[in-house]
Amino acid sequence: MSDLAKERASCGFTLVELLVVIAIIGTLGTLGMFGYRSALTSARQSACMGNMKNIGLALHLYASDHDGKFPETTHSADLDGAWVYALEAYLGDFQNTRVCPEDPKKKERLKAKGTSYILNSYIFVPETDPFGEPTGPALNRVSAIPEPSRTIIAFICSDTTGTGPGNDHTHSNQWSSWASLAGDISPGRFGGSKTDSTKGRSNYLYVDGRVESISAMEVKRKIDAGMNIAKPSGVAGLQ
Numbered sequence: 001m002s003d004l005a006k007e008r009a010s011c012g013f014t015l016v017e018l019l020v021v022i023a024i025i026g027t028l029g030t031l032g033m034f035g036y037r038s039a040l041t042s043a044r045q046s047a048c049m050g051n052m053k054n055i056g057l058a059l060h061l062y063a064s065d066h067d068g069k070f071p072e073t074t075h076s077a078d079l080d081g082a083w084v085y086a087l088e089a090y091l092g093d094f095q096n097t098r099v100c101p102e103d104p105k106k107k108e109r110l111k112a113k114g115t116s117y118i119l120n121s122y123i124f125v126p127e128t129d130p131f132g133e134p135t136g137p138a139l140n141r142v143s144a145i146p147e148p149s150r151t152i153i154a155f156i157c158s159d160t161t162g163t164g165p166g167n168d169h170t171h172s173n174q175w176s177s178w179a180s181l182a183g184d185i186s187p188g189r190f191g192g193s194k195t196d197s198t199k200g201r202s203n204y205l206y207v208d209g210r211v212e213s214i215s216a217m218e219v220k221r222k223i224d225a226g227m228n229i230a231k232p233s234g235v236a237g238l239q
Contacts, residue, residue: 038191045102119169175228177223
């Protein structure tokens, strides 16, 4: 072998070295993609928190204009009277505010006049007897919530929630298990998995306007212990 050939051979990659380089590049690409997805999820969660804070402010502005009473859900109002449309005048960017940026059905909800955010039925859907008479306290007022900083008023809906305006409230009093809760809201909306609903986190709007990010595992721990996170704190007589 000539000196030139030897020099070229010594400067080239062996097959093993080439495979190692390809593997390293692939790993770096995967890490980069993971970092990008993580950053995108974080940005969308922050945007969702902003939406929920604006909704919380709008709920209170509406209440101050209506004798302290929050707007109604479609449980007691017609579709055109859904609470989110009652707040339209109080929300700046109404179209983007009513859908969560991480919601896979956000386009369908926009088209169908729905929302990604659903209100706590404990507050907005009073319990009644077979004759339609109330069996518990009416909580659809700011003054009726004794512990606003510990009472959740709105959640992010699940993927299975309908996209129309009639799907604007939870069925919180039926949350007797993790499956019933996860079928109603999305506890792992951010960073979660379609095959494992206990992963990820979600945002929760409280009556006092605060928005908190809580892990799905923490919510599951509470529901497994018999604690319904939607049940208003400090209110007696609720089932």
